[in-house]
Amino acid sequence: MYRSHNCGELRISDVGSEVKLSGWVQVGRDFGGLTFVDLRDRYGITQLVFNEEEDADLSAKARKLGREFVISATGKVRERSNKNPNRSTGDIEIEVSAMEVLNASKTPPFTIETETDGGEDLRMKYRYMDLRRPPVQENIIFRSSVAIQTRKYLAEQGFIEVETPVLIKSTPEGARDFVVPSRMNPGQFYALPQSPQTFKQILMVSGFDKYFQIVKCFRDEDLRADRQPEFTQIDCEMSFVTREDILNTFEGLTKNLFQTCLGRDLGNFPRMSYDEALERFGSDKPDLRFGMEFKELNEVAKGKGFPVFDSAELVVGICAEGQADNFSNKDIKKLTEWMQRPQIGAKGLVYVKVNGDGTFKSSVGKFYSDEDLQAWAEKFGAKAGDMIFVLSGETDKTRKQLNELRLEMGRRMGLMKEGDYKPLWVVDFPLLEWDEDSERFHAMHHPFTAPKKEDEERMLNGDHETMKALRADAYDLVINGVEIGGGSIRIHDRALQAKNFKLLGFSDEEAEAQFGFLMGAFEYGAPPHGGIAFGFDRLCAVLKGQYSIRDFIAFPKNNTGRDMMINTPSPIAGEQMEELYLESTAKDKEA
Ligand code: ASP
Numbered sequence: 001m002y003r004s005h006n007c008g009e010l011r012i013s014d015v016g017s018e019v020k021l022s023g024w025v026q027v028g029r030d031f032g033g034l035t036f037v038d039l040r041d042r043y044g045i046t047q048l049v050f051n052e053e054e055d056a057d058l059s060a061k062a063r064k065l066g067r068e069f070v071i072s073a074t075g076k077v078r079e080r081s082n083k084n085p086n087r088s089t090g091d092i093e094i095e096v097s098a099m100e101v102l103n104a105s106k107t108p109p110f111t112i113e114t115e116t117d118g119g120e121d122l123r124m125k126y127r128y129m130d131l132r133r134p135p136v137q138e139n140i141i142f143r144s145s146v147a148i149q150t151r152k153y154l155a156e157q158g159f160i161e162v163e164t165p166v167l168i169k170s171t172p173e174g175a176r177d178f179v180v181p182s183r184m185n186p187g188q189f190y191a192l193p194q195s196p197q198t199f200k201q202i203l204m205v206s207g208f209d210k211y212f213q214i215v216k217c218f219r220d221e222d223l224r225a226d227r228q229p230e231f232t233q234i235d236c237e238m239s240f241v242t243r244e245d246i247l248n249t250f251e252g253l254t255k256n257l258f259q260t261c262l263g264r265d266l267g268n269f270p271r272m273s274y275d276e277a278l279e280r281f282g283s284d285k286p287d288l289r290f291g292m293e294f295k296e297l298n299e300v301a302k303g304k305g306f307p308v309f310d311s312a313e314l315v316v317g318i319c320a321e322g323q324a325d326n327f328s329n330k331d332i333k334k335l336t337e338w339m340q341r342p343q344i345g346a347k348g349l350v351y352v353k354v355n356g357d358g359t360f361k362s363s364v365g366k367f368y369s370d371e372d373l374q375a376w377a378e379k380f381g382a383k384a385g386d387m388i389f390v391l392s393g394e395t396d397k398t399r400k401q402l403n404e405l406r407l408e409m410g411r412r413m414g415l416m417k418e419g420d421y422k423p424l425w426v427v428d429f430p431l432l433e434w435d436e437d438s439e440r441f442h443a444m445h446h447p448f449t450a451p452k453k454e455d456e457e458r459m460l461n462g463d464h465e466t467m468k469a470l471r472a473d474a475y476d477l478v479i480n481g482v483e484i485g486g487g488s489i490r491i492h493d494r495a496l497q498a499k500n501f502k503l504l505g506f507s508d509e510e511a512e513a514q515f516g517f518l519m520g521a522f523e524y525g526a527p528p529h530g531g532i533a534f535g536f537d538r539l540c541a542v543l544k545g546q547y548s549i550r551d552f553i554a555f556p557k558n559n560t561g562r563d564m565m566i567n568t569p570s571p572i573a574g575e576q577m578e579e580l581y582l583e584s585t586a587k588d589k590e591a
Contacts, residue, residue: 002020021041035059047093047094067105080092109129147536165199167190198518201518204239212234216230229557234539251269264421269425269477272425321385325385327353350364351389422480429471434468445487449472472488487533
């Protein structure tokens, strides 16, 4: 037997018991005749005491223990004279009578503690040690409980978990595919799924009316800070449902997860159309923990002789409450420069400080009287001490830029409060996006998304301009400005699906070659269906009030898509390359 208890378990009520613990040496301290060792496992830390006077050999052995040695120790639980209120086991210690070193350890390259001195790369390389640190362990254990609860909830709702294949044919979800060469089919490749999208739709045709899977998805995207080439989704699909059924089911799941995993009641989720979200917040994933809503100023800012605004499609601003005194001329200059960085690309930034006595201080004071500016202030309901920021230009761009400023001000003003959760359904996305450069439409969600029922007819028969205005039966769940998931009602009719592929620039032959199986299935009794997928890693991070999904993945990849521990991607042997027809063989080269 290695242990009678774990290292987080013993309490004052256990005093007097004979116990055996096993774990890792966190730290050792010598005090003359006494040696203290903190023994750690995933449940906690227990203090071991070795007494020189009782057993000199054992004490000598204890003094030789290094950090991260794996040991087991037998002894009696006793009350500590010097209690540690910060530890669950802080009232007791173990008077050790026997100890065995189960395995020695080299000195770890960074400290295995809540706060570590190890840099990112080092911790990734020695992930097994990083995973011993309490905050990392806590996240992984939390993730497990969210997964188990998800399964439990969905199973109770009648969902069936079905595994779909990992070696498939490309599914366009807007990213590049990872591909796997087929040895048995020279020159041919599988693709790793960007999502199980087509398979889950096929399952609906097969009659499994409620499907889910907690599933790995793969997208070969340029890596941004919070992206992983492989990530996990809670993937779902349902038959004979409207948008309402799906939103209710997954609002139910989300509320249940917050309730069971955090003890938080989220209340009902508000809904907002895509258009409204852009108009009020300049983003299709607004952070609703704070207001600072956009107000359009065209009406009051144009036609007063300020050429920049006069020629702009949109003049729009936000009001930062009580911020006037926080911005000196220098601060405003700095913020303007921040807005002008290429990542945001604003041309300039206009401000108006509300003095409160009917006067204003503004960068465009030359063009606007106090009376004019009063009309602006009224749009925002601004009061003394408030700061108004205004941008102008082409509508889409200007809104995006102002969204960045709103978020920045939210951060500076401490409005993104930890522990505050503001969920939101964004609905009625456009079906198609026109891309000026490639002169073609892209699917805003994916090519299987249905237009809203009332737009079906226009989609089949309308002209080019009509297509730009089509609305999709698509929806996203957003929490605190983070997109948790999205989905849609699907097309289940061959003709409409064929039309959509055509709009997306597929020839009939291409559509048939890539998706003939799906369109074929639509001809054999496909029920109306729809679904959704949540980003599981992200959901876990948001639940925990954290930003990095990496901290919720046991073995994540770094910014360049590399697994630092196993050091991959890596070359494969020439022989393996040849077997996979990835390089001409030596013989071919000769010929
Ligand atoms: N397959 C979609 C995605 O991965 C989700 C869905 O439409 O259900 O985003």
